[in-house]
Amino acid sequence: MKKIAVYGKGGIGKSTTAANVSAALAEQNYKICQIGCDPKNDSTRLLLGKICPSTVLDCVKKYGDDILLEQILHYGYLDIKCAEAGGPEPGVGCAGRGIIVALEKLKELNAVNECDYILYDVLGDVVCGGFAVPIREGYASEIYIVSSGELMSLYAANNIAKGIQRFANRGRVRLGGIIGNSRNIKNEKALLEEFTKQINSNLIAFIPRDEVVNQAEIHRKTVIEYAPDTPAAGVYRQLAQKIASNSDLTIPKPLSFDELEKLVFEYGNK
Amino acid sequence: MNWKSWYLNMEINKAKYRFSDTKCSSCSMIGVWRAAGYNDKSVIIFHSPKACAHVTRELDVSSFYYDLARGCGQRSRGILLASNLQDQHSIFGGEEQLFACIEYAAKQYQPEYIMIANSCVAGIIGDDTKKVAEMAEEQVGIPVLTVPCYGFLDKNPYYAGYYYAAYALIDRFMTAKPKNKNKVTLIGDISEITHHELARYLQYFNLEIGGCFPSGLSLDKIKQIPASAFIITVGGKVGKTEHLWRIANLLATRFSLSVLQDAFPVGLANTAKWLGTIGEFLDQPELAVQAIEREKCYLDAGSTVFRKNLYHNHTAIIIGRSLEFFNPEWLFEIIVYANLRVDSIIILNVVAEKERDQLMEAIKRYTDAPIYLEKDFSAEFTALDFVLTTHELKKNSVKQFIIPVFPPYGSNGILRSLQQLSELKQRKNHIGRSICGTF
Numbered sequence: 001m002k003k004i005a006v007y008g009k010g011g012i013g014k015s016t017t018a019a020n021v022s023a024a025l026a027e028q029n030y031k032i033c034q035i036g037c038d039p040k041n042d043s044t045r046l047l048l049g050k051i052c053p054s055t056v057l058d059c060v061k062k063y064g065d066d067i068l069l070e071q072i073l074h075y076g077y078l079d080i081k082c083a084e085a086g087g088p089e090p091g092v093g094c095a096g097r098g099i100i101v102a103l104e105k106l107k108e109l110n111a112v113n114e115c116d117y118i119l120y121d122v123l124g125d126v127v128c129g130g131f132a133v134p135i136r137e138g139y140a141s142e143i144y145i146v147s148s149g150e151l152m153s154l155y156a157a158n159n160i161a162k163g164i165q166r167f168a169n170r171g172r173v174r175l176g177g178i179i180g181n182s183r184n185i186k187n188e189k190a191l192l193e194e195f196t197k198q199i200n201s202n203l204i205a206f207i208p209r210d211e212v213v214n215q216a217e218i219h220r221k222t223v224i225e226y227a228p229d230t231p232a233a234g235v236y237r238q239l240a241q242k243i244a245s246n247s248d249l250t251i252p253k254p255l256s257f258d259e260l261e262k263l264v265f266e267y268g269n270k
Numbered sequence: 271m272n273w274k275s276w277y278l279n280m281e282i283n284k285a286k287y288r289f290s291d292t293k294c295s296s297c298s299m300i301g302v303w304r305a306a307g308y309n310d311k312s313v314i315i316f317h318s319p320k321a322c323a324h325v326t327r328e329l330d331v332s333s334f335y336y337d338l339a340r341g342c343g344q345r346s347r348g349i350l351l352a353s354n355l356q357d358q359h360s361i362f363g364g365e366e367q368l369f370a371c372i373e374y375a376a377k378q379y380q381p382e383y384i385m386i387a388n389s390c391v392a393g394i395i396g397d398d399t400k401k402v403a404e405m406a407e408e409q410v411g412i413p414v415l416t417v418p419c420y421g422f423l424d425k426n427p428y429y430a431g432y433y434y435a436a437y438a439l440i441d442r443f444m445t446a447k448p449k450n451k452n453k454v455t456l457i458g459d460i461s462e463i464t465h466h467e468l469a470r471y472l473q474y475f476n477l478e479i480g481g482c483f484p485s486g487l488s489l490d491k492i493k494q495i496p497a498s499a500f501i502i503t504v505g506g507k508v509g510k511t512e513h514l515w516r517i518a519n520l521l522a523t524r525f526s527l528s529v530l531q532d533a534f535p536v537g538l539a540n541t542a543k544w545l546g547t548i549g550e551f552l553d554q555p556e557l558a559v560q561a562i563e564r565e566k567c568y569l570d571a572g573s574t575v576f577r578k579n580l581y582h583n584h585t586a587i588i589i590g591r592s593l594e595f596f597n598p599e600w601l602f603e604i605i606v607y608a609n610l611r612v613d614s615i616i617i618l619n620v621v622a623e624k625e626r627d628q629l630m631e632a633i634k635r636y637t638d639a640p641i642y643l644e645k646d647f648s649a650e651f652t653a654l655d656f657v658l659t660t661h662e663l664k665k666n667s668v669k670q671f672i673i674p675v676f677p678p679y680g681s682n683g684i685l686r687s688l689q690q691l692s693e694l695k696q697r698k699n700h701i702g703r704s705i706c707g708t709f
Binding site: 057060061064087088089091092093094095097098101 | 357358359360361362363364365394395396
């Protein structure tokens, strides 16, 4: 069983990437489980064709400890198991604590048994200890960071690398690589390649900006399902293949903010 | 007895007498409870897990029996409830739970007001307690007060909770009133015995205590505080009275009240100074002179037997506290007054190095007795009648008088200490070899 977590700046395309990777792996007859770790509850939308009807924390709130697996586990495209941690309303309570409780509950109910791949799709930056749980507590052993060439996206990626570095020293978690998700920035691919090199990692894929991704999204589908023969679908399949066979896992060496700024400036002015 | 062999066995009971460098180790909810939980017809709600209220209740019960064993004991008159935050509230927020708790409290106890103290959990998850209190107040028609403190999350949390609970009571219930020239308000957290002692002193000036704010008062009495002639800060802990001063200054500013906060009547000199300050303030110094004289007579008459019994008794002083928690002035007044002989003074290793010199300098102002550091001590001594020690000593046959962190107030405080020393000296070994020097 390969346990993967996808991190990255909010809105960078983590859920889209995770869902397409899940779909591409499922096409190859692997048994997949995707777990959304975000109170927004939208990680598995493209796989389920709708917003997840009941999250783990919805059920915890409603039923306490008496939760049944079928209440929180849903089946999407190609029978991919989908679960959403869920969380409190915006501005209330503690979402980080919610992630901890939700993941513990999924573990307790053996939700991911008999899967070949588990993908944790985690909210934005590692803002608090709760969101570091997939890295920290052995839920995931390979981390992939989705990033564009924009400064703030790289900044978030660098911060996540710091979190991985911290926990890598006491466990098995490693950085699998950076997934470039293009925003059509000047010299974007070259910048991402240099960034990944400097933090001791690899640019495992570079996903060009493509309208079909947006079209698939508004039709509540992954690109793999919506437009299986397009180049974009091919890119996701290639990415899935690389993740499946990736053995180049590293402990990252994050940059200082000054180094990061300098790098972005250099490539932005070329 | 061979002093050296006794001393080499001087392992202190660290578990029982531990003083840390941190300013306070209780959380703000306990501060709120101490400030408002002893008031009549009040309900204090801890917006917290049940355990926080349980711990507070246990502390309260211990404190009550401790005081009761010493002939006093004030029982809390307020009701303590917990909103019972659980894991799911830490995720989804505990505001609904708090609202339900306020409704329950109002229905079940019909209090005059409700005060909410926030726990660390409430602070971390960011529950909007103030908004809940406003909504609940509208619903139940009873004042619902809040404090902007969150368990251990604040600086000096106990004092923050205590101060803001007092602030909430002042802000909500007090309005300017015509002054009553015979009423005095005390500010602080004092025992019943201390209260009686201060009441006795104030009678010399035809004054009576209107109340000791913020604790132990009915809402009617709280409302009458602005009518006081003046206010006096009392109680508090050595070097830790800032929160009391803040309360006093708030009252002074809002209601044009004068504040006396210069000294506490602890020991002979300070009691005289305290009485003198009141005489000066009232522009009746002759009453202060009379009061001081009468207190001297009272003390001399009451202590004759004890002083005779203690005359030229041999003792050693063992100090394991910094000056923040050790008042040499009070201790040496007792020693001189009782005519004790101090053979030596030993400063324990638990006193931080940087504080030792300061402590030794302070002690030298009162005595010529040799001072040793624990690590350097090697002298041998003959029999002692008892030791005066800040730390209970384990495995020793010597009788011990445990020096209190907060010495008892006034002439009766001195008398009580002399009585304890006298009793200690006369005790047979099998009865008990240590006595705690508090009321």
